Amino acid sequence: METKNAQKKAMFLMALCACLWSISGIFIKWISWSPFLIAGGRSLISAMVLGLYMYIAKIPVKVCGFSAGAGVSLAISFMCFVSANKLTTAANAIVLQYTAPIFILIISVLFLHQKIKRREIVVVIITAAGIVLFFLDQLSPGNIAGNILGILAGLFLSIMFVLVGQGGDDDSIRMSGILFAHILTAAAGIPVGAYFTSSIAPSEIWFVIILGVFQLGIPYVLYAIAAKDCSPLACSLIGMLEPLLNPVWVFLFDGERPGFFAFIGGMIVIAAVTIWCIAENKSQQAESAAAPDETRHG
Template structure:
């Protein structure tokens, strides 16, 4: 296959991947379980999908710094995101998690001593302004806590990306598998502590989350990341926060507040515009 053909196939896989990620809010809202239990069983099922893919593709499971760190922070991302979905609106949870690129920028400057550009500082300030608008809606303690946890999910995701930025295929896929297993180790035992009613709807919802929303997309991501251009990956990643609240509104009737809606538009527009601009600039040390 030509390079152009490989890129087109990778872009298609990324579109499918981001679209499947976006259905999380629907099933998380439908499940009457504790968020840790949901995260645990969702990742347990997804781990089976990823492990089957690794066996089929003959990808080795490795335990090194990259795979272990990415696994830990992926697990923290999953646990924080599902918890945030239960405490605040799905729109708030997914958009606030989408702040990960800003955290990557900040951490890269602090840890790797990379220099800021003026545009970098502007996008951080604009994104922080957009995030602040989320806290003008729904001042109940639950929603406030949910918004804060969603921001933490963005931070955890940023650290995960940084640890796997230069990882080889074995380390990258091993990190994904370990992330699911760590989440399962934390969440599954919680089913014996919190009420976890089992019904046909609950079983179908957790299977959809584990296989369709998490397992298959991460396999697609692992395949697409080799050939998808950085600009395309950045833009296609915005599909998830755009579609997630739409699905939840259509199926659950949940709508974001007015200020959260404005803040979400600002956050997505600022980060997407920054990704386009950054991709066209020469790298600085």
């Protein structure tokens, strides 16, 4: 009974985490600063929140190749994502970032020499087709650049996940990598972004504080807590609330809406990734269930 209650609590925390993640688009749209300054300012505040949590939870900061590499990759992903939000629609930016699982699959095959299954090839093809549809809408140079940056955000996010995964089941590596990413983003983004930002309104400072505390800082703490009792699949599927809700907030409060082809492409990408996650989980469960039998008969 206690286990079920813990799982329900973890799923609720993960849903709250995804909802908070989803407010990024609207606040980024409302801030006139350079994307680098937005990303840097947001990460500076988030680093403080995350560092405080790690101190209270007694999670040590671990410096190694995996955590450092994860930090660099996630920092680049942050920069690309905020820049994409400025150049294309919020819907395009967030959905293209959610191609990360597909990049994880490709990286695992090309660099980790893992075997690829037929269904995984199908998922990659379907996702690629969905991505192509994004480029059929609003074919302005800015929009195309924003779409490319959205894809790069997903690519570098996937590299972060792969590096953390290679580091083993160690919370300190994952949390340290995220902390390093915020520190690097702040260190690079604030001076560069300040140079390209002409004016700063008081309201915009508050928006960045909201992003740093409520859109990144607290959600990563919630994710860290939820991940202890919520399976990776459940976290992934509940996390899909972010790309679904993000464009909704931007449409309701800013009036921005994705184009027809981008909308269809987004639905294809989200559906393909979701179905693949479920199929992959079932396959892993089947392999785990068969493993004892194979040992017994061997």
